[in-house]
Amino acid sequence: MQGQTASNAAQELIDKLSKREAVIGILGMGYVGQPLALRYSGIGFKVLGFDIDDAKVERLNSGASEIEHISDEAIAAANKAGMECTTDFSRAVEADALILCVPTPLNKYREPDLSYVISTAESVMPYLRAGHVLSLESTTYPGTTEEELLPRMEAGGLTVGQDVFLVYSPEREDPGNANFTTNTIPKVVGGHTDMCLKVGEALYAPAIDRIVPVSSTKAAEMTKLLENIHRAVNIGLVNEMKVVADRMGIDIFEVIDAAATKPFGFTPYYPGPGLGGHCIPIDPFYLTWKAREYGLHTRFIELSGEINRAMPEYVVGKLIKALNDQQKSLKGSRVMVLGIAYKKNVDDMRESPSVEIMELLRDAGAELQYSDPHVPVFPKMREHSFDLESTPLTAENLAACDAVVLATDHANFDYDLIRQHAPLIVDSRGVYRDSFSNLVKA
Numbered sequence: 001m002q003g004q005t006a007s008n009a010a011q012e013l014i015d016k017l018s019k020r021e022a023v024i025g026i027l028g029m030g031y032v033g034q035p036l037a038l039r040y041s042g043i044g045f046k047v048l049g050f051d052i053d054d055a056k057v058e059r060l061n062s063g064a065s066e067i068e069h070i071s072d073e074a075i076a077a078a079n080k081a082g083m084e085c086t087t088d089f090s091r092a093v094e095a096d097a098l099i100l101c102v103p104t105p106l107n108k109y110r111e112p113d114l115s116y117v118i119s120t121a122e123s124v125m126p127y128l129r130a131g132h133v134l135s136l137e138s139t140t141y142p143g144t145t146e147e148e149l150l151p152r153m154e155a156g157g158l159t160v161g162q163d164v165f166l167v168y169s170p171e172r173e174d175p176g177n178a179n180f181t182t183n184t185i186p187k188v189v190g191g192h193t194d195m196c197l198k199v200g201e202a203l204y205a206p207a208i209d210r211i212v213p214v215s216s217t218k219a220a221e222m223t224k225l226l227e228n229i230h231r232a233v234n235i236g237l238v239n240e241m242k243v244v245a246d247r248m249g250i251d252i253f254e255v256i257d258a259a260a261t262k263p264f265g266f267t268p269y270y271p272g273p274g275l276g277g278h279c280i281p282i283d284p285f286y287l288t289w290k291a292r293e294y295g296l297h298t299r300f301i302e303l304s305g306e307i308n309r310a311m312p313e314y315v316v317g318k319l320i321k322a323l324n325d326q327q328k329s330l331k332g333s334r335v336m337v338l339g340i341a342y343k344k345n346v347d348d349m350r351e352s353p354s355v356e357i358m359e360l361l362r363d364a365g366a367e368l369q370y371s372d373p374h375v376p377v378f379p380k381m382r383e384h385s386f387d388l389e390s391t392p393l394t395a396e397n398l399a400a401c402d403a404v405v406l407a408t409d410h411a412n413f414d415y416d417l418i419r420q421h422a423p424l425i426v427d428s429r430g431v432y433r434d435s436f437s438n439l440v441k442a
Contacts, residue, residue, distance in 0.1 A: 009131050009163060010195050014202040016096055020044045025095030027120050029060060029085060031348060032137060032171040033101035034070055039182040039207050041078040048095050049085035050124075060085040068347035068374055069176050092124040097133045097203050101171065104138045105382070110285050112141060118148060125152050128164060133199045135167040139224050139279055141290035144168075145217035150192060161193030167200035168217035170224030176346035186210040190220030228283040229301055234269040235280070236304030239311055242271040251441070253430040273407050273428035273442070274311035274353025276342025281308065281351045311428075312356040316364070318442040319403060319426045326424070331365030334401045336391060338418070339408025340372045347374040354407040355384050361405075362386075371397075373412055395421040405442075406431060 016022040022045065026037045029051040041047045051057050059066055061084065063076035092098060102116040117138055128134075134153060136145050145168040153160050160166045169189045174180060187208040191197030201211050214220050238256065245252040252271060260268040275281040284305050288298045320330050342352035349355065354370075362368050369391045370378070378386040391397055395417060398404065403424035409431050418425060419432065419439075428442045 010165065010199055013096060013131050013133060013165070013199055017199075017202040017206065020206060022046075022096035023048060023094055025050060025092055025098045027092075027098060027100045027124065028102040028116075029056060030101065030103070031067060031175055031350075032173050033099075034060075034065075034067060034075075035173060035182045036099065036101065036137075036171075036207075037083060038070070038074055038078050041081050041083045043206060044081075045206075047078065047083040048091060049083065050087070050089055050092070050120075051085060052087060054087055057085045057087050067175075089123040090127055093127040093129060096131065097135065098124055099203075100134070100136045100138060102138055104140050104282070104286075106282055106285055111289050112286050114140065114144065114148060117144070121149055121152055125156065128153060128156060128158060130158060130163040133165040133167060133196075133203055135169050135200060135203060137169055137171040139170060139228070139283055139286070140221060141286040142218040142221040142225070143290065144221060145190075146192065161195050165196040165199040166192040166217070167196055167203065168220045169200060169204060170220060170227075172227075175348045176343070183207060183209050186212050188212045188214060188220050188223050190214045190217040192217055222287075224279075225283050225287045228279045229287060231269075232275060232280050232284050232308065233301065233304040234267070235271070235275060236307040238269045239271045240307050243314065246441070251433075253433060270430065272311065272353070273315045273357060275308045276352040276354075277348065277350055312353050312360060315357055315405065315407070315426065315428045315442045316360045318440055319361075319405060320364075322424055322426060322440045323403060328402060330361070333366050333403060335361055335366045335368055336398070336401045336404045336422075337361070337368070337370040338372075338393075338404055338406045338413060339410050340370050340378070341374050341408050341410075344409045345374070345411055349375065349379055349381060352408075355381070357405060357407055358386060359384065369401075372408070373410060393417065398422045 024040045024045045025048045026033045027050045029049045037047045037049050060075060063072055063079055065072050065075045100120055102120050105113050107113045136149060149166060150160055153164055153166060158164045167189060169187055172185045187204045189200040189204060189211055191200045197213055201213060205211055242252040256268050256270060259266050284301045288302050291298050323330055323333055337354055337358055340352055340354040341348055342350060358368060370388060371391045371393045376390050378388045398418060398421040404422045406427045406429055409429040415431055424438050426440045426442050432439055
């Protein structure tokens with residue numbers, strides 16, 4: 001009888017999802033949650049957005065976006081279609097699906113910080129009811145869904161796979177990438193049971209063009225880590241190659257461009273001032289931490305992490321040497337950092353290596369400023385604080401500096417203007433492929 005009831009509960013939920021009659025609850029209305037909420041709203045679902053930030057909820061309900069690549073018009077259209085945001089987590093009972101899209105940073109010891117996942121889950125657990133599906137999208141180590149969410153879901157007497165359903169489906173958002181949208185990026189889905197997987201597929205199938213089912217939540221969690229560790233390791237390799245090539249007087253960007261002409265067996269990765277974003281700088285440490293539980297040491301992955309984390313200091317070291325060559329000290333020098341978002345053409349500041357460069361410069365006594373058309377005011381961040389606003393990029397402002405550090409290569413920077421008027425340019429992104437007297441490649 002219990003199995004029959006579970007089958008009915010699952011089928012009822014699957015039917016509601018396929019008919020787009022289910023209410024979708026998005027827990028965390030940030031860079032991942034907002035695009036997902038807009039997608040579900042745009043195809044006819046009622047959406048409830050949950051967040052702990054009162055100001056953010058008020059802005060979203062008024063039709064204002066705080067993410068650059070999401071327009072106010074898109075938020076307003078979703079609101080008109082019925083999307084509503086709230087800080088009242090008791091309203092989770094109104095939703096049929098609960099999708100967790102909250103941060104999973106590292107703590108000061110470079111260990112996983114699951115506090116946002118756990119606190120959010122515990123906020124909705126009192127309102128969990130039969131027929132709910134809970135999907136975790138936050139990047140984390142293999143086993144998180146089973147170890148942290150499963151027991152909390154079953155603590156109230158509900159059985160996962162029969163009464164309620166548990167899924168892990170890693171987010172794959174790439175902010176600012178116009179070539180891919182939420183619906184065109186294939187969605188990996190793993191369920192705690194076979195029935196959980198079926199419900200998870202029904203949850204995402206209306207919104208995503210291609211669903212990629214895997215055998216378990218652990219497999220889905222590991223998939224996300226592999227995707228980003230693959231990039232972290234290759235970027236670590238090319239960053240190390242950059243240092244070696246520089247010492248040998250070789251332009252690493254010329255080498256990469258030449259190697260990329262090989263039509264097989266080579267994928268170009270480009271060096272930079274370090275790793276940024278919500279995944280690549282963090283994900284390797286989630287796996288290395290979990291691997292120690294199994295008596296394993298992921299030396300290769302950890303080495304790439306060390307190399308990438310050293311890049312901001314490498315860039316600052318190149319600046320110090322260049323200033324010394326001009327018989328100037330970094331202390332007291334006027335330095336402008338160009339671009340402080342973690343990658344070009346976005347306003348996303350998460351784990352930006354530019355911020356680490358800024359901190360190193362500030363601590364060394366430089367007179368610091370920045371210019372970033374996507375970040376007009378330095379935002380409030382969990383671990384970083386600067387009372388700065390973006391400096392207009394003018395000939396006068398450039399000439400007034402002792403040096404500029406090109407940290408993020410936004411497309412709308414006037415690179416000819418920078419070249420003409422900056423007394424010293426430290427280029428960490430390979431924007432300038434030729435050589436000239438006031439250029440230092442870093």
